[in-house]
Amino acid sequence: MELMKKLIIDVVRSKANDGIGKPKEDINEVLENDYGFQMAYLKQFKYGKFDRHFLINYRINKLDKYHLKSTDVIVIQYPIYSGKQFEETLLRYLNDRRVKTVAVIHDIDSLRFPNSTFKTVKDEAEFLNNFTAVISPNSTMSDTLKENGLNVPCVDLEIFDYFSDVHSKKNGxxxxxxxxxxxxxxxxxxxxxxxxxxxxxxxxxxxxxxxxxxxxxxxxxxxxxxxxxxxxxxxxxxxxxxxxxxxxxxxxxxxxxxxxxxxxxxxxxxxxxxxxxxxxxxxxxxxxxxxxxxxxxxxxxxxxxxxxxxxxxxxxxxxxxxxxxxxxxxxxxxxxxxxxxxxxxx
CATH class of the missing domain: 3.40.50.2000 (Glycogen Phosphorylase B;)
Incomplete structure (x- = not known):
């Protein structure tokens, strides 16, 4: 019997130019070391006209090699920051294959910026409903999303972990x-x-x-x-x-x-x-x-x-x-x- 596939999709940068930031790197490390996930890299979307009309599907279809099915689990660290059309196409691709998807929320830009991709929190919550489940930073964020229409399972992280080789100093x-x-x-x-x-x-x-x-x-x-x-x-x-x-x-x-x-x-x-x-x-x-x-x-x-x-x-x-x-x-x-x-x- 084929084993369940567990992937972390990085749609921001290639492995050769990995600058996704420490919070995401630490979460990836936990998923890889403790849960057996592996990275799946998609090249960065550049927002050009050629990208918008052709390369979106070309890049997402690179996932075909994994032969994804309904028992597989995909983790995406959110926001993706590759453009709304790219993000919607990616989620549609995964949902068409009935893959279980988990969004780890770092930020909700509709709360953060006046001119975000999603004009309202309701719009962003509606997009997050395309995932099977989400991990929210804390209960306040979770409650806000639920009040604005989030209806998929939502788990609170509480606080971001922080990996470091440096032992804390003696404070007093x-x-x-x-x-x-x-x-x-x-x-x-x-x-x-x-x-x-x-x-x-x-x-x-x-x-x-x-x-x-x-x-x-x-x-x-x-x-x-x-x-x-x-x-x-x-x-x-x-x-x-x-x-x-x-x-x-x-x-x-x-x-x-x-x-x-x-x-x-x-x-x-x-x-x-x-x-x-x-x-x-x-x-x-x-x-x-x-x-x-x-x-x-x-x-x-x-x-x-x-x-x-x-x-x-x-x-x-x-x-x-x-x-x-x-x-x-x-x-x-x-x-x-x-x-x-x-x-x-x-």
Missing amino acids: IKYKDEITFAGNLNKSVFLKYLEVPEDIRFEVFGNIDDPETLNSSLRYMGSVSPDVLSKKLGHGYGLVWDGNSVDSMDGKIGDYLRYNNPYKASSYLSAGMPVIVWEESAIAKFVEEHHVGLAVDSIADLAMSLKRVTDGEFNQMVDNAHAISAKLHDGFYTKQAFDRVFDEIK
Whole structure:
């Protein structure tokens, strides 16, 4: 009897030019090592007229070599970012063969961008109904999608795992007045207005066109690779914030924290660092349930927020962060979600 095929379709880049990003790479590693999946690469769709009218089917038909059937399972990390027509054609191809398909949702662009491929969340939920099941970042995102028409089985991931060869540093009360922020600094406009007192060491890592735009009370540490950053993280807190304001979360980008799982939260926690998050963000629920940081309404007065934390409370948060770190390094949340979704679709 022919064995069930288990494939991860990467429709973004070829294996020779693989830049799909660490969150997707870590999920792929779990699927390959723990569940026996293999990668199936389709060349990147370029959006040209020739692509639109001919090469879409040509590229998708490369999957013919797998002779897919109804017992096979396909995982697609979503969004695909190869154009709506490509995505619809791919799902139609798979559904025609009655293959079981699982979407691992990283982002919902209709919530994230004002001019996304899908004009409304209802439109995007309708597209996701083409999958057999989906894995959503968290319960808030899941509830939002269901309220907008998602009707296929949906499993919550809770938080993205984070694989790293770097062991978390010894964190403790000696570092409780230190904060790190890492990310795309060009879109982190709030850093221009975030002023911290001298007794708080606030380090900033990331790309920025003009470091002079950062508030002078912050210490710019440059832009480093994820591997190098992992070695530098580990002391004090990690900040998860976005948008233009220190007083509240504003704008489409800032508001998106209500729904998504920011990957920087995983990177901080994997390093054994408690996190500071917006109290209305989706990740705040995880932070509070596991007591791995602070959920605040504003970062205008970080000094006061830190002073409210006793030495004992900080040490407990550090211990809890180390416990979560061990799970993130092991792929715990990815495995838990896929175990549940495979039960749903078998």
